[in-house]
Amino acid sequence: MTTSQPYWVFHFDLEPLDGFRDILLAELVEVGFDSFEETPAGLSAYVQPKELPENWWSELRIRQMEGVSLSYRKEELPDINWNAEWEKQFDPIEVGDRCRVRADFHPYKEVEYDLIISPKMSFGTGHHQTTYMMLEFLLEAELEGSSVLDMGCGTGVLAIMAEKRGAVQLQAVDIDAWSEENSRENTEKNGCENIEVHQGDGQILHRWPAQFNWVLANINRNILLQDIPLYVDTLQEGGALLLSGFYTEDLPLISEKCEAAGGRLEKKRVRDNWVAAKYVF
Numbered sequence: 001m002t003t004s005q006p007y008w009v010f011h012f013d014l015e016p017l018d019g020f021r022d023i024l025l026a027e028l029v030e031v032g033f034d035s036f037e038e039t040p041a042g043l044s045a046y047v048q049p050k051e052l053p054e055n056w057w058s059e060l061r062i063r064q065m066e067g068v069s070l071s072y073r074k075e076e077l078p079d080i081n082w083n084a085e086w087e088k089q090f091d092p093i094e095v096g097d098r099c100r101v102r103a104d105f106h107p108y109k110e111v112e113y114d115l116i117i118s119p120k121m122s123f124g125t126g127h128h129q130t131t132y133m134m135l136e137f138l139l140e141a142e143l144e145g146s147s148v149l150d151m152g153c154g155t156g157v158l159a160i161m162a163e164k165r166g167a168v169q170l171q172a173v174d175i176d177a178w179s180e181e182n183s184r185e186n187t188e189k190n191g192c193e194n195i196e197v198h199q200g201d202g203q204i205l206h207r208w209p210a211q212f213n214w215v216l217a218n219i220n221r222n223i224l225l226q227d228i229p230l231y232v233d234t235l236q237e238g239g240a241l242l243l244s245g246f247y248t249e250d251l252p253l254i255s256e257k258c259e260a261a262g263g264r265l266e267k268k269r270v271r272d273n274w275v276a277a278k279y280v281f
């Protein structure tokens with residue numbers, strides 16, 4: 001998306017947000033939208049007019065879901081230079097004084113971990129509290145020589161950080177094809193050589209029984225509750241789960257699920273009511 005093209009942007013209001021924004025995003029990708037921004041009320045989504053089927057609105061399955069309310073406002077944009085748009089919206093993020101997440105159009109600055117991420121429409125630039133806290137955990141984790149699963153990899157930012165910190169065998173998985181492609185692009189940009197990227201969900205984990213020292217999963221409450229047992233099955237004895245994507249009020253449920261699988265909460269972080277938690281097994 002480097003050239004100027006006419007676009008439409010749809011500003012979606014979604015209620016409730018928690019857990020449903022990902023579903024909306026996945027459905028919009030299916031019908032042809034190709035770039036997204038999170039908004040406090042929902043999502044702004046971009047599409048080239050020629051890509052959007054006439055019946056897209058009536059086809060959205062999320063509209064039939066019980067208790068979900070969705071509406072939109074459409075704006076026509078004559079020409080967008082996408083590079084310029086990203087430059088406006090995406091400032092580099094500093095995670096403490098050792099890690100900086102930037103796009104390749106931002107100038108390099110001396111830092112221990114310089115992560116280059118082209119976000120396009122995948123989630124994971126470090127701007128979100130959950131990504132930020134996962135990066136904080138990775139900064140203090142013992143990763144040298146370890147094996148790591150990054151589940152729901154988005155831009156691949158967590159796997160990239162884990163390799164830079166010494167992990168030697170990494171699998172990154174996302175349910176979304178675009179994120180798979182974007183993670184591959186970003187692993188190359190960062191010169192990572194140990195990360196394999198896949199499209200898939202929890203079912204793919206049967207390939208890797210008792211394999212990983214670390215499982216990273218920043219997804220959402222419902223997917224985590226469903227898939228924690230699968231994550232635990234892929235952990236080696238003595239391994240750890242780093243989980244995020246849920247709120248403080250959901251921590252007891254997540255902890256209960258991990259404890260039932262033999263885990264213990266070792267440490268948690270909280271920012272704006274979002275939680276990241278480390279469970280050891």
Ligand SMILES: C[S@@+](CC[C@H](N)C(=O)[O-])C[C@H]1O[C@@H](n2cnc3c(N)ncnc32)[C@H](O)[C@@H]1O
Binds near residue numbers: 124157179200202223
């Ligand atoms: C909140 S983003 C996290 C991205 C990145 N790991 C980070 O920390 O910023 C969650 C990602 O999980 C993916 N996802 C959603 N459901 C999933 C599932 N069941 N299995 C694997 N990935 C999933 C989404 O497509 C999205 O890219």
